[in-house]
Amino acid sequence: MVKAPEGVKRILLATRFRYPWDDGHYYAQGLRELGFRVEAFDPEAPADPEAAFSAHLERSSPNALLMTKGKGVQDHWLDAARSRAIPIIQWHPDPVLDETVLRLARKVDFFFTMAQGLVEDFRKAGVPRVAWLSQGFAPSFFEPGEVSPQSRAFLGSTLTFVGNLSELPEYLVRRRFLSRVLQEGFDLKWWGPPPARKLKNLPFFLSSVWRAYGGRFIYGSEYAQVASLSHIFLGVDRAPQIRNSMSERLYMAVGCGAFYLCQHIEGIEEVLKPGREIETFASEDEMVDKIRFYLPREDLRRRIAEQGRRKVLAQYTYRYRFQEMFSRLEREVGVQLLGD
Numbered sequence: 001m002v003k004a005p006e007g008v009k010r011i012l013l014a015t016r017f018r019y020p021w022d023d024g025h026y027y028a029q030g031l032r033e034l035g036f037r038v039e040a041f042d043p044e045a046p047a048d049p050e051a052a053f054s055a056h057l058e059r060s061s062p063n064a065l066l067m068t069k070g071k072g073v074q075d076h077w078l079d080a081a082r083s084r085a086i087p088i089i090q091w092h093p094d095p096v097l098d099e100t101v102l103r104l105a106r107k108v109d110f111f112f113t114m115a116q117g118l119v120e121d122f123r124k125a126g127v128p129r130v131a132w133l134s135q136g137f138a139p140s141f142f143e144p145g146e147v148s149p150q151s152r153a154f155l156g157s158t159l160t161f162v163g164n165l166s167e168l169p170e171y172l173v174r175r176r177f178l179s180r181v182l183q184e185g186f187d188l189k190w191w192g193p194p195p196a197r198k199l200k201n202l203p204f205f206l207s208s209v210w211r212a213y214g215g216r217f218i219y220g221s222e223y224a225q226v227a228s229l230s231h232i233f234l235g236v237d238r239a240p241q242i243r244n245s246m247s248e249r250l251y252m253a254v255g256c257g258a259f260y261l262c263q264h265i266e267g268i269e270e271v272l273k274p275g276r277e278i279e280t281f282a283s284e285d286e287m288v289d290k291i292r293f294y295l296p297r298e299d300l301r302r303r304i305a306e307q308g309r310r311k312v313l314a315q316y317t318y319r320y321r322f323q324e325m326f327s328r329l330e331r332e333v334g335v336q337l338l339g340d
Helices: 023-033 049-060 075-083 099-105 116-124 149-155 169-183 199-205 220-229 248-255 284-294 298-315 318-333
Strands: 010-014 037-041 064-067 088-092 110-113 130-132 159-162 188-191 232-235 260-263 279-281
Touching: 010 023, 010 049, 023 037, 023 318, 037 049, 049 075, 075 088, 075 099, 088 099, 088 318, 110 116, 110 318, 116 130, 149 220, 159 169, 159 220, 169 188, 169 232, 169 284, 220 248, 232 248, 232 284, 248 260, 248 298, 260 284, 279 284
Parallel strands: 010 037, 010 064, 064 088, 088 110, 110 130, 159 188, 159 232, 232 260, 260 279
Antiparallel strands: none
């Protein structure tokens, strides 16, 4: 049994905080809503990360060290935390299992993956204490505010996609789905980081998909406005072959009130029910058919979107995600972080 220190509940949260859209801010808010005092540490930000980590550890005397991807985290930092009997938790936000991830996953007291289909693979790879914990939504960061006529014209569209369309193999399928949407004559606008200015991307920069680019990466209130203004918010995840590996986009878009039409992932109905809280497709043809079916049915879209929004706010905010995490930790490894 790993015993956390007595006293005020404190979490040393080691993840990215550099930009306002970094998930670290969402996680910290969810923890604060549960009553934790959060010590925020970005391992990639300080000029002297070694000294910064030691200072955070000394100053906060945390009840637990929580990491996400673990970029910049050194193995001996974990040794330093363990020498103080501080439980070490990792919650990895990508559907990835490789040696880069396993480097830390094998060393922590408990590892959470956002992809349920990878749980057994992690165990076989030498991560004994592993569980699935889906990603979530941070509603206080996504207040749409008043939508001006200018914002409505700029951010609104019939179909919307938000995400990465870079040249990496896992994202090329997204280009294909969006290209089909445009070939069918639908109005589409997508938002996200622009692909790198490389020669290999020249065909993309000459394509109809590039011409549908909204012009920038969006987050916060703009993201919420895009979600509310679009008739259909499209979702194409990077690893649909992995059971319950839905990205944060699902919870963000649905939490903002979007009608979400996404590529089907095995088990997704255990989170949000197709036809009731979201809608799904298994192929390009089915995607097109469902777009044609739902576009003229505004009342049905609104009803599904509202039921999905209520479900996300009731069960999938980061407050609830961390509540589930800490309940699991108490049951399985005896780390008590909730309550007295």
